[in-house]
Each structure stands twice: as structure tokens, then as C-alpha cells.
Amino acid sequence: MNLTELGNHKVRFVRSENVTVTLLFDKKGRFIGEGRSDCSACDEFNKDKGRRVSLARALKNTKLKKSERTLIWEGYRTMTKKPRW
Numbered sequence: 001m002n003l004t005e006l007g008n009h010k011v012r013f014v015r016s017e018n019v020t021v022t023l024l025f026d027k028k029g030r031f032i033g034e035g036r037s038d039c040s041a042c043d044e045f046n047k048d049k050g051r052r053v054s055l056a057r058a059l060k061n062t063k064l065k066k067s068e069r070t071l072i073w074e075g076y077r078t079m080t081k082k083p084r085w
Contacts, residue, residue: 004079007071011058013051020050022058047053051076 003010003025008070009032010025018039035057037050050073059069 007068009064009068009072011055011072011076013054015047015050018045020047020054022051022054024055024058024062032064033058035059035061035064050083075084 003012005011008027008067010027010029012023012025014021014023018041020037020039021033023031023036024036026031037053037057039045039050055072059072064072
């Protein structure tokens with residue numbers, strides 16, 4: 001499984017057609033949350049937007065502290081050379 005480290009946590013983004021799913025794991029690799037983003041057939045698919053929405057939903061469903069969520073978002077913003085929003 002291909003995991004991306006964001007802060008002290010690991011994330012896997014899975015995309016299929018117009019659906020993006022984010023799987024969130026703690027630093028020991030235990031599953032702690034999932035978020036899903038669906039793109040309407042009328043909309044143009046945007047990989048980054050789908051990831052942001054599904055990551056936000058995954059974080060909403062966890063009991064992580066704000067400081068931990070902040071580290072995850074900072075990790076997401078800097079995970080590629082192209083700056084995120």
C-alpha cells in the first residue's frame with residue numbers, strides 16, 4: 001500500500017472515476033479515519049480539490065487534536081513542489 005506521510009500520520013489517496021477516498025492512519029499504521037469526495041458528472045474532475053475535500057472529511061471523523069490536524073494540513077500543502085492553494 002502506497003502511503004504518504006503528512007505530519008505524524010500517514011495518508012493514502014485512492015481515486016476511481018469521479019470518486020476520491022482518503023484513508024488516514026496513525027504513526028503506527030493503524031486505521032483511524034476515512035473521507036470520501038464524489039465529483040458530479042456535470043463537473044470537471046479536479047484531483048487536488050477531490051483530495052482536499054476527502055482529507056477534510058477524514059479529519060472531521062477523527063478525534064485528533066487541532067495541532068495534529070494542522071500538521072497534517074501543512075504536510076499536504078507541501079507534499080509536492082507545486083504549492084497548494
